[in-house]
Amino acid sequence: MIKIYPIRSLMSHGDFIAEDSQKLIDAIREFLPEESFEFIHDFSEAKSNDVVLILVQSGGSEGLFKRDVIPAYDGPYYLLTYGSSNSLAASLEILSYLRREGKRGEVLHGSPKYIAERIETLKKEKAERPLARLGILGEPSDWLISSEVDPEECKDRFGIELVKISNEAVEEAIKGVKSIPETKGFDYDQAEVAKALQIYEGLKKIVKEYRLEGFTIRCFDLLQSIHSSACLALSLFNRDGIIGSCEGDVPALLTAYFVQKELGIHSFQANPQWVDSEKNCIEFAHCTLPLDMVDHFVLDTHFESGIGVGIHGEMRTGPVTIVKLSGDLRHFYCEEGVLTANEYRRDRCRTQIAIQMDAPVSYFLRNPLGNHHQIIYGHNKERLVALFARLGLEAVR
Numbered sequence: 001m002i003k004i005y006p007i008r009s010l011m012s013h014g015d016f017i018a019e020d021s022q023k024l025i026d027a028i029r030e031f032l033p034e035e036s037f038e039f040i041h042d043f044s045e046a047k048s049n050d051v052v053l054i055l056v057q058s059g060g061s062e063g064l065f066k067r068d069v070i071p072a073y074d075g076p077y078y079l080l081t082y083g084s085s086n087s088l089a090a091s092l093e094i095l096s097y098l099r100r101e102g103k104r105g106e107v108l109h110g111s112p113k114y115i116a117e118r119i120e121t122l123k124k125e126k127a128e129r130p131l132a133r134l135g136i137l138g139e140p141s142d143w144l145i146s147s148e149v150d151p152e153e154c155k156d157r158f159g160i161e162l163v164k165i166s167n168e169a170v171e172e173a174i175k176g177v178k179s180i181p182e183t184k185g186f187d188y189d190q191a192e193v194a195k196a197l198q199i200y201e202g203l204k205k206i207v208k209e210y211r212l213e214g215f216t217i218r219c220f221d222l223l224q225s226i227h228s229s230a231c232l233a234l235s236l237f238n239r240d241g242i243i244g245s246c247e248g249d250v251p252a253l254l255t256a257y258f259v260q261k262e263l264g265i266h267s268f269q270a271n272p273q274w275v276d277s278e279k280n281c282i283e284f285a286h287c288t289l290p291l292d293m294v295d296h297f298v299l300d301t302h303f304e305s306g307i308g309v310g311i312h313g314e315m316r317t318g319p320v321t322i323v324k325l326s327g328d329l330r331h332f333y334c335e336e337g338v339l340t341a342n343e344y345r346r347d348r349c350r351t352q353i354a355i356q357m358d359a360p361v362s363y364f365l366r367n368p369l370g371n372h373h374q375i376i377y378g379h380n381k382e383r384l385v386a387l388f389a390r391l392g393l394e395a396v397r
Contacts, residue, residue: 001036002119003046004053004080007069009060017057017085024082024112031116043073051123053078053108059086062093074156076104076392078122080115102330104157104392132160133211134257137203138167138218140248148327149250157329158391160257162250163210167218171225173209174202188299188309192228196309199226200233207242214243216253220304229308231288232299238266238290245269246288252372255325259376262387266290267323267374268315273348275364281340281356282364284375285349289313293377294351303349312350314342320355321380325388326369331396332388333369335359336381359397367396 004025008017025037038045046052054069056079069077077098079091091107098105108115140148151162180201183193199222207215214237219230234244243260245253252269259267270284287302287310294313302308316339323334336358343352353375385395 001038001047001050002032002053002123003038003040003050004055005040005043005069005073006055006057007061007064008057009064011060020082020084021055021057024080027112028116028119031113032119035119049126051078051119051126053080053119055080056087056091056094057085059090061090062097065094066097074153076106079105079107081107081109099392099394102328102392102394132158132213132257133163134160134243134253135163135165135206135210135212135215136248136250137165137170137206137215138221138248140216140250141218141220149254149329153329154250154254158254160254163212165206165210165215167221167225170202170206170217171222173205174199174222174226176205177201186232186299186309192307192309193232193299195226195228196230196232199228199230200236203230203233203237203244207237212242214245214253214257216245216248216250218248219246223302223305223307227307229287229302229305229310231302231311232309234288235291235311239292244288246286246372249370249372251325251327251370252374254329255323255374258325258387259323259374259380259384262383263376263380265376265378266293267376268293268351269372269374270351270353271349271371272364272368272373273352275361277361277365279356280361281337281354282361283343283352283354284373285352286372287311287349287351289315289351300350310350312344312352315339315351315353316377317341318377319379321376321378321384322355322357322373323376323380323384324369324373325393326396330393331369332384332393333363333373333396334381334384334388335363335397336379339375363397369396 081087081091095105177198183190186193237244243256256267268289270286273285274283297313300310300312302310320339321336337355341354
């Protein structure tokens with residue numbers, strides 16, 4: 001059903017406003033004869049499967065929208081307008097405000113046929129959009145102080161359900177693993193590889209039980225409880241198409257999810273290690289990455305703890321894109337560069353790369369969205385920027 005919430009300035013007068021509104025609805029209905037339209041005056045009257053339109057009936061209604069609509073309705077805000085009473089002018093001001101606030105919106109304006117086609121598309125998108133399930137295994141690591149995400153906002157904005165799973169459930173699943181896969185395929189201490197694969201098998205049970213498309217894990221806790229790291233497990237999950245993110249970093253998980261859904265490729269979650277403003281290059285490192293992103297790898301210890309199994313991978317040189325979503329789900333960073341070299345220093349996480357950036361590296365020193373960034377192969381900025389714009393996110397530089 002199409003629910004229509006009308007707003008008009010208190011200064012507006014004349015019956016023609018209501019008449020113009022009804023003429024517009026009647027004209028649209030001619031192109032949607034099977035559809036039901038209903039005016040509402042409270043957003044509680046709208047069900048989750050309804051398409052809600054905000055009918056902007058007059059100029060001067062912007063303040064009413066900000067005062068009455070924003071607190072009562074989370075959007076997205078589809079502004080239905082017509083060519084009189086400054087309806088369009090008010091809608092443009094409202095949409096500009098929504099963009100500034102990082103909220104999703106669109107002005108539905110033009111011929112009744114065009115508006116009807118847009119309504120049909122919106123209805124189809126609402127019906128077809130599946131609810132993705134991504135897991136948060138334990139809480140985000142204590143040091144990720146700018147990376148908290150509101151689960152309800154994530155669900156409303158992106159259709160993604162964040163499923164919280166306790167550390168106790170995770171550790172119980174890992175410790176309950178009785179059969180460990182063959183370890184000889186990994187040239188490393190076989191006892192350490194066995195513990196790493198035990199973590200992998202335990203997390204597979206969690207993924208299956210909770211029907212997850214991906215997850216982020218408070219992995220440092222496993223260093224004490226299991227005496228091993230999740231680096232190898234996360235690498236295998238990412239290789240196989242199940243997104244695995246480190247340290248309970250939800251924005252990093254969401255970034256990897258959108259990259260995979262939009263581009264069909266995997267990403268390397270990494271920490272910036274060194275920023276060279278004079279040469280405009282940056283070095284990244286982390287102890288795990290999808291195995292299909294490397295031409296060669298060797299196993300090593302996890303850097304900070306010196307135990308477990310970390311991965312030193314040799315990535316391919318050439319074009320890359322660096323991308324990151326913010327914890328408030330309203331901003332993103334996306335720029336391109338060239339991966340110029342693989343490095344290896346004992347005082348850094350095990351996979352280490354250097355990137356010559358196209359855009360100024362000043363973002364990392366003045367306006368970063370956090371620590372972890374996702375690095376993907378190829379020039380993909382244009383497609384990702386378009387995706388995030390559709391989601392109502394604003395770029396930072």
